[in-house]
Amino acid sequence: MTSSTGPQPLDTLVIGAGPAGIGSALALDAVEGLVAGVVDRGEIGETFHRWPRRQQFLTPSFTGNGYGATDLNSVHPLTSPAFSLGVDYPDGAGYAKYLRSVTGHFEIPVARGCEVTSLRQDDVGFIATTANGPIPARTVIWAGGEFQSPEVPQIPGRHSLVHTGREEAWTPREGRVLVLGGGESGIDIACHHIEHGAAVTVLDADHPWDAGQGSDPSYGLAPRSRMRLAAARETGRLTLASRRAVAVAREGRCWTVTLDDGGTLTADSPPLAGTGFGPGLGPAAHLFDRREDGWPLVDADDQSTLAPGLFLSGPALRHGAQRFCFIYKFRQRFAHVARVIGESLGKDCSELEAWRSAGMLAEDVSECGAECAC
Ligand SMILES: Cc1cc2nc3c(=O)[nH]c(=O)nc-3n(C[C@H](O)[C@H](O)[C@H](O)COP(=O)(O)OP(=O)(O)OC[C@H]3O[C@@H](n4cnc5c(N)ncnc54)[C@H](O)[C@@H]3O)c2cc1C
Known part of the structure; x- marks a missing residue:
């Protein structure tokens, strides 16, 4: 991310190496010539390393990929946690292993132990202050997750x-x-x-x-x-x-x-x-406006309304009444955001069509809801 003349701006900096960050980076990787990098303050899948040992996924994994039914917990169309881990309800350690193997297989650059302590807008786009020095980037995807923001009722005691x-x-x-x-x-x-x-x-x-x-x-x-x-x-x-x-x-x-x-x-x-988690926007919090319910306000492309070029990926995403709190939901937006960024930089985004074929691309979120007949 740096050269002898100083840090060169990335096209996109992804903050967070959980499923939202790694999935976003994988979609960006499908955009011809786009230069992106991921930073995480811990390891790849850091949150899953921190999950209580007995905690397991609620959403099942099953390798239906070959028939257009991509494993619900996958972050790339060609991968399946059920296939790589041999389990249907992964635990945290298992899912972190899956994320590591996907990252390694697709050679996604991830700087570990690199916390973003501040994020500000700049002529180039954004400057992230990190443990490894400043990182300039034209666009940023905030994928810092919500595990760092446990919600506890505000009651005495x-x-x-x-x-x-x-x-x-x-x-x-x-x-x-x-x-x-x-x-x-x-x-x-x-x-x-x-x-x-x-x-x-x-x-x-x-x-x-x-x-x-x-x-x-x-x-x-x-x-x-x-x-x-x-x-x-x-x-x-x-x-x-x-x-x-x-x-x-x-x-x-x-x-x-x-x-x-x-x-x-x-x-x-x-x-x-057992009262859940808040949006946890960390150093990006001041760059997002809030909805009436307190969740981050984004435009139709998951972009901050206050700071265009800053995108939100992960379970904090809300559009109207739609909540994207599961991986199989928020992954619908990885390829969409990658296309928005790629096209804004004049890049060829045609390879992202593979994500649509895998059922992992929803451009219009109003299409996401469906009532089952039985
Ligand atoms: C207990 C629990 C069970 C769940 N079960 C399921 C389930 O069964 N199925 C499902 O689909 N979803 C489930 N979820 C939803 C869950 O939120 C997502 O699955 C997933 O963890 C969210 O991914 P993420 O990448 O947004 O966040 P995370 O996995 O939390 O990743 C965020 C990453 O950002 C890094 N980071 C944060 N701040 C900074 C910073 N300032 N600088 C650098 N790095 C930073 C963190 O270290 C972390 O690695 C569950 C969540 C919880 C808490």
């Missing part, structure tokens, strides 16, 4: 809560366990502790476990979660309560959660927060 993104949340617990949040994260950890013998109460005023089986898994529980929930209910040790926690307090060897109806519940270990 919240510091006693253990977020499900932490390893200690997954250590088997005895006695009464309380989980705040009944979406995917909360149900996942509740089932995990039921499977290890605990008695678990899940609190969520929105009772997502009752959500109808819509066609979009972002608005309900994934099939695997519904199956595990049914098995957990059969044990008689799971309670699902449509209540909101308003305070947490430690009392001796127990933890008490006060509910919105004034009642209380007691746990024998620190209550768990």
Whole structure:
């Protein structure tokens, strides 16, 4: 990324070497003559290295690629985690291995241990300040993920809560366990502790476990979660309560959660927060405007409305009511963004058609929703 006369601007700097960053870089690699590079403050797939060991994917992997049904967790049309790992629900270490092997196979340049500490606009486009010095780039794709931004309810005593993104949340617990949040994260950890013998109460005023089986898994529980929930209910040790926690307090060897109806519940270990993650825009945060719901505002090409040339890739992406929180969703935009960038620089983007054939290119996000008949 540098020459004897100083750093030469990249066409595109990709920040983050998770599935969004590596997938974006792979699509950019298909644009003739485009010069791109990826930086990550840790390793390739750093977040997956940090996943609690017992955490597994919710979305299944299966090598349907040859028949136009690309593995749901792939970030390139010619790859499949199920094929390379030999498992259907990868764990974090496995998925990081997949990302490393894809990066190596396609020779994507990744600078590891290279944190971006600030990002600013400049005549050339952008300047990223990194541990390796400044990197100028005409365009930037922010793919820093959301794992770094765990969301915890802003209630008194919240510091006693253990977020499900932490390893200690997954250590088997005895006695009464309380989980705040009944979406995917909360149900996942509740089932995990039921499977290890605990008695678990899940609190969520929105009772997502009752959500109808819509066609979009972002608005309900994934099939695997519904199956595990049914098995957990059969044990008689799971309670699902449509209540909101308003305070947490430690009392001796127990933890008490006060509910919105004034009642209380007691746990024998620190209550768990299965309350998800925020957008986590790191040093790019000031370059994005926000929607009313707090998520980053982007134009129809996933580009910042405040800083054109800065694109968003990954689960923080929202268009209207559409959420792109799974890999099989946000990967639809890798090739689209690569084409927007490539065409703006006058490059040949025809090889990106292979992504469309693989079902990995949606230019018009309004086409993404579908209602299943049965
Ligand atoms: C517990 C959990 C389970 C999930 N299960 C599934 C699932 O089953 N299926 C699915 O499709 N999705 C799942 N998701 C959604 C998940 O968000 C995505 O799968 C994926 O991790 C997002 O990819 P990403 O590349 O955007 O972010 P990440 O994988 O988090 O990658 C971001 C990268 O950016 C780097 N980075 C961050 N800030 C900087 C900086 N300032 N400078 C340099 N580098 C930086 C980080 O080190 C990291 O490597 C799950 C998420 C969680 C948290």
